[in-house]
Amino acid sequence: MSDLRPYSGALERLRRVGLRPTRQRLALARLLFDKGHRHVTAEQLHGEAVAAAVRVSLATVYNTLHQFTAAGLLSEVVVEPGRSYFDTNTDDHHHFYFEKTGVLQDIPGDHVVVKQLPEPPPGTEIRRVDVIVRLGAGT
Amino acid sequence: MSDLRPYSGALERLRRVGLRPTRQRLALARLLFDKGHRHVTAEQLHGEAVAAAVRVSLATVYNTLHQFTAAGLLSEVVVEPGRSYFDTNTDDHHHFYFEKTGVLQDIPGDHVVVKQLPEPPPGTEIRRVDVIVRLGAGT
DNA sequence: CGGCAATTTAGAATCCCTCTAAGTTATTGA
DNA sequence: TCAATAACTTAGAGGGATTCTAAATTGCCG
Ligand SMILES: [Mn+2]
Ligand SMILES: [Mn+2]
Ligand SMILES: [Zn+2]
Ligand SMILES: [Zn+2]
Numbered sequence: 001m002s003d004l005r006p007y008s009g010a011l012e013r014l015r016r017v018g019l020r021p022t023r024q025r026l027a028l029a030r031l032l033f034d035k036g037h038r039h040v041t042a043e044q045l046h047g048e049a050v051a052a053a054v055r056v057s058l059a060t061v062y063n064t065l066h067q068f069t070a071a072g073l074l075s076e077v078v079v080e081p082g083r084s085y086f087d088t089n090t091d092d093h094h095h096f097y098f099e100k101t102g103v104l105q106d107i108p109g110d111h112v113v114v115k116q117l118p119e120p121p122p123g124t125e126i127r128r129v130d131v132i133v134r135l136g137a138g139t
Numbered sequence: 140m141s142d143l144r145p146y147s148g149a150l151e152r153l154r155r156v157g158l159r160p161t162r163q164r165l166a167l168a169r170l171l172f173d174k175g176h177r178h179v180t181a182e183q184l185h186g187e188a189v190a191a192a193v194r195v196s197l198a199t200v201y202n203t204l205h206q207f208t209a210a211g212l213l214s215e216v217v218v219e220p221g222r223s224y225f226d227t228n229t230d231d232h233h234h235f236y237f238e239k240t241g242v243l244q245d246i247p248g249d250h251v252v253v254k255q256l257p258e259p260p261p262g263t264e265i266r267r268v269d270v271i272v273r274l275g276a277g278t
Numbered sequence: 279c280g281g282c283a284a285t286t287t288a289g290a291a292t293c294c295c296t297c298t299a300a301g302t303t304a305t306t307g308a
Numbered sequence: 309t310c311a312a313t314a315a316c317t318t319a320g321a322g323g324g325a326t327t328c329t330a331a332a333t334t335g336c337c338g
Contacts (some may be wrong), residue, residue, distance in 0.1 A: 020335060022285065043325080055288050062326065082294070082325060084220040096259065099266065107257060114270060115252040120235065125277035127238065131253060131270050138264040159304060159315065181295080196318045201295065221294060221325075 011032075017071035026053040032074070037089040039077065039104040045086075077104060079132055082089050094131035107133065142154075142157050149173075156210035162271065166193040167186070177226040178216065178243040216243060218271055233270035 010029035014021040031039060031048050040048075046061045065086045068074040077085040079097045085104055092109035112131050120126050149168035153160045170187050171177060179187075185200045204225045207213040216224040218236045224243055231248035251270050259265050 011261050020284065022335075024286070041325090059288080059327080060286055063286080065160045078217055078220050081217050082221055084325085098263065105260075111255050113252070113254040115254065116250050117272065118246060118250050120272070120274055120277070121244075123277050124237065124274040127273040127275045129270065129272050131268065133256065133259070133268050134266040135259050135263040136266045138259070138262045161304075161316065163317070198296080198319080199317055202317080223294085 013073065017073060019067060019071065024056040024060050025064055027052070027056065028061065029068075029073075031067070032086075032088055035078055037087070037106060039085045039087050041085055070109055076131070079104065079134075094133070096133050098135050101131070107131070113120065152212065156207075156212060157207060158210065163193070163195040163199050164203055166191070166195065167200065168212075171207070171225075171227055176226070176245060178224045178226050178234075180222055180224055216269070218243065218273075223239075233272070235272050235274055237274050239276065244271070 010026050010033065011021050011063075013029055013033065014025055019025060027049060028045065031045060031052065031054075032040070042058065042061050042065055045065070046056070046058050049061070051055050065074065069076050069086065074086045074088060074091060077087050077089050077095060079085065079095070080102075087104070089106055094107040094109065094112050096105040096107060097103075098105070114129055114131065117129075149165050149172065150160050152168055152172065153164055157163060166188060167184065170184060170191065170193075171179070181197065181200050181204055184204070185195070188195050188200065204213060205232045205248050208215050208225065211229060213227060214229050216226050216234060218224065218234070219241075222241075226243070228245055233246040233248065233251050235244040235246060236242075237244070253268055253270065256268075
């Protein structure tokens, strides 16, 4: 019964990052965070909201995903041109990408070691290192 | 005078991969391959062609880039949603990405070591491993 | 409660990119 | 050399994802 996860609810999550807990953001936060780590596109999430009878526009889904990302609640993963995935796992980690199905799967950060990386050019600093392992049909 | 680079010209390059050496493809091949490794978008390359007074449509630039990629003369790099880069370096290598300017810079393949990669799921095989080091303004 | 900034939204707009269908061109072999 | 033919090019329409705009709504604070 001890509460080791101090901010588990959608409402607390929003409060913590300074976003007003509106009906739309609460519903989207629940869809995103209430059942384990996920990788979703804006269209997918909007579809889930509609299916759950949550009235929210696609524009708001895009706005919310970007606000959550800016607030550190999500990270954005780019694996193919013309489609962004939003990832509820904000830990340092990498991805398998199934080219055939478009599915992303986490690879825990400590299962990939990137070594011998050159120094970043002067005046710049590393924001993030993305490793994408592209998978195809096997033998 | 010994010819150690048997296929240096645009014409030979096209013949080798079985693409007809048309005026448009020859011009684009020269723009792409005649001055070291490059990372270009379709729009950029089309702009260069127009600037060089080469009459070619944007559709043909897209077609050509994809044909060159399918033929192994180029590789496609995805670093941001909605825009593809085509890379004249087809060796195994990785990239610095300057988020501010949209510039890509090669990191030689032997300067990055990816270790402890988990087995790919059964029935799949690794097609490619992309490492993208995203850079921002530094301290 | 007001007042007001933050938020939402429909619809238009934009950006990349692909498709279509009609004209053009490179190749080939008689 | 010269059709015949397949490959290629292209303008413009079409499409998908995303962003923008401007007006309506809503949460928050005093
Ligand atoms: Mn985005
Ligand atoms: Mn492509
Ligand atoms: Zn992930
Ligand atoms: Zn490169």
